[in-house]
Amino acid sequence: xxxxxxxxxxxxxxxxxxxxxxxxxxxxxxxxxxxxxxxxxxxxxxxxxxxxxxxxxxxxxxxxxxxxxxxxxxxxxxxxxxxxxxxxxxxxxxxxxxxxxxxxxxxxxxxxxxxxxxxxxxxxxxxxxxxxxxxxxxxxxxxxxxxxxxxxxxxxxxxxxxxxxxxxxxxxxxxxxxxxxxxxxxxxxxxxxxxxxx
Amino acid sequence: xxxxxxxxxxxxxxxxxxxxxxxxxxxxxxxxxxxxxxxxxxxxxxxxxxxxxxxxxxxxxxxxxxxxxxxxxxxxxxxxxxxxxxxxxxxxxxxxxxxxxxxxxxxxxxxxxxxxxxxxxxxxxxxxxxxxxxxxxxxxxxxxxxxxxxxxxxxxxxxxxxxxxxxxxxxxxxxxxxxxxxxxxxxxxxxxxxxxxxxxxxxxxxxxxxxxxxxxxxxxxxxxxxxxxxxxxxxxxxxxxxxxxxxxxxxxxxxxxxxxxxxx
Numbered sequence: 092x093x094x095x096x097x098x099x100x101x102x103x104x105x106x107x108x109x110x111x112x113x114x115x116x117x118x119x120x121x122x123x124x125x126x127x128x129x130x131x132x133x134x135x136x137x138x139x140x141x142x143x144x145x146x147x148x149x150x151x152x153x154x155x156x157x158x159x160x161x162x163x164x165x166x167x168x169x170x171x172x173x174x175x176x177x178x179x180x181x182x183x184x185x186x187x188x189x190x191x192x193x194x195x196x197x198x199x200x201x202x203x204x205x206x207x208x209x210x211x212x213x214x215x216x217x218x219x220x221x222x223x224x225x226x227x228x229x230x231x232x233x234x235x236x237x238x239x240x241x242x243x244x245x246x247x248x249x250x251x252x253x254x255x256x257x258x259x260x261x262x263x264x265x266x267x268x269x270x271x272x273x274x275x276x277x278x279x280x281x282x283x284x285x286x287x288x289x
Numbered sequence: 290x291x292x293x294x295x296x297x298x299x300x301x302x303x304x305x306x307x308x309x310x311x312x313x314x315x316x317x318x319x320x321x322x323x324x325x326x327x328x329x330x331x332x333x334x335x336x337x338x339x340x341x342x343x344x345x346x347x348x349x350x351x352x353x354x355x356x357x358x359x360x361x362x363x364x365x366x367x368x369x370x371x372x373x374x375x376x377x378x379x380x381x382x383x384x385x386x387x388x389x390x391x392x393x394x395x396x397x398x399x400x401x402x403x404x405x406x407x408x409x410x411x412x413x414x415x416x417x418x419x420x421x422x423x424x425x426x427x428x429x430x431x432x433x434x435x436x437x438x439x440x441x442x443x444x445x446x447x448x449x450x451x452x453x454x455x456x457x458x459x460x461x462x463x464x465x466x467x468x469x470x471x472x473x474x475x476x477x478x479x480x481x482x483x484x485x486x487x488x489x490x491x492x493x494x495x496x497x498x499x500x501x502x503x504x505x506x507x508x509x510x511x512x513x514x515x516x517x518x519x520x521x522x523x524x525x526x527x528x529x530x531x532x533x534x535x536x537x538x539x540x541x542x543x544x545x546x547x548x549x550x551x552x553x
Contacts, residue, residue, distance in 0.1 A: 258388075
């Protein structure tokens with residue numbers, strides 16, 4: 092499977108899951124607390140976060156810490172992020188599982204060398220734009236499953252996301268010399284819903 | 290059924306892992322596959338011979354994220370005949386990010402002549418200096434062609450912790466071989482912003498080193514428009530910027546140089 096066909100497959104699968112006419116019959120908890128673990132997606136090699144879902148689990152927000160260790164590619168990067176996403180559709184599969192489609196945006200704060208919110212005083216005013224923040228956009232698909240008899244969690248989900256980030260999207264849109272497929276990335280992860288009263 | 294699901298999951302993960310360029314850990318990552326591009330090209334340049342007495346090369350600067358303009362510059366350079374090599378005087382990125390370095394290289398590799406790329410102040414942002422070193426090699430280096438020695442100098446101050454460039458290395462390189470005429474290539478000129486004001490003493494030291502050695506020509510970028518300053522011992526030129534759709538062709542003949550501005 093080449094890169095272009097993989098991206099096309101992901102795009103179609105994710106948009107179909109978002110815009111398809113599905114019904115949700117899985118029972119929901121009110122504003123569950125969620126934790127997530129993620130691989131890649133401009134949040135570090137791995138990242139972990141905690142957040143809440145609202146409005147019958149349609150809207151979710153997570154605070155995330157990500158870590159890229161030096162042994163991966165030679166530099167250490169810490170990442171703090173606020174990830175928000177909207178889940179417009181959810182298809183029930185039997186009584187205990189569902190497939191969800193969602194889209195969202197993250198604000199990413201990178202902590203790395205020569206990365207600033209406010210530049211040191213030796214720079215003239217407004218010499219550079221702050222380079223510590225980026226905005227990432229993504230669409231994702233998630234397979235959720237209710238779990239029984241667990242002391243801590245009552246739902247587990249695996250997700251895959253197709254994303255882009257502000258400067259790649261901007262440069263990709265403004266010029267023909269960057270391949271459209273160059274601006275996309277893929278990430279994976281799991282989420283867990285803490286046990287809560289119905 | 291569960292085993293089938295696990296197998297499918299592992300199969301999907303293997304496919305994605307195979308498409309490693311779809312995996313992005315951080316905008317500040319230094320994930321680069323090309324290495325030592327300058328080092329390899331320097332060997333080619335040093336082994337090539339000038340066909341007549343005149344050495345000709347093209348020089349441009351500040352491509353930043355002007356990828357369309359840069360592609361046009363590459364097409365124009367490729368139409369030039371008789372060049373020995375091409376020089377980029379730095380600022381090949383906007384924010385020193387790995388993807389920007391890759392996009393620069395994807396266009397620059399279409400140049401039919403060997404290309405030498407100097408580091409610029411923008412290329413120092415984020416982990417850009419690490420990426421530059423991985424992709425191109427050391428930030429200070431030199432190479433020779435015929436009667437000329439080209440000294441490529443990393444003279445970034447503010448973005449390098451507001452610290453002094455390695456003037457000891459520069460002095461050593463410029464004075465090492467008195468039989469060759471030196472051309473200095475560095476992103477920031479001694480008369481640009483990073484060497485005035487509080488850093489004026491650094492600028493003066495920089496100028497003194499250049500004046501005391503056999504430098505005939507200094508080539509810089511940074512200011513985005515062509516400027517020239519003639520000193521008693523040498524000439525300092527801020528070359529054409531790709532963003533302003535101009536590059537230069539320089540011809541060296543004995544102690545003389547001629548410079549043409551090429552709009553594209």
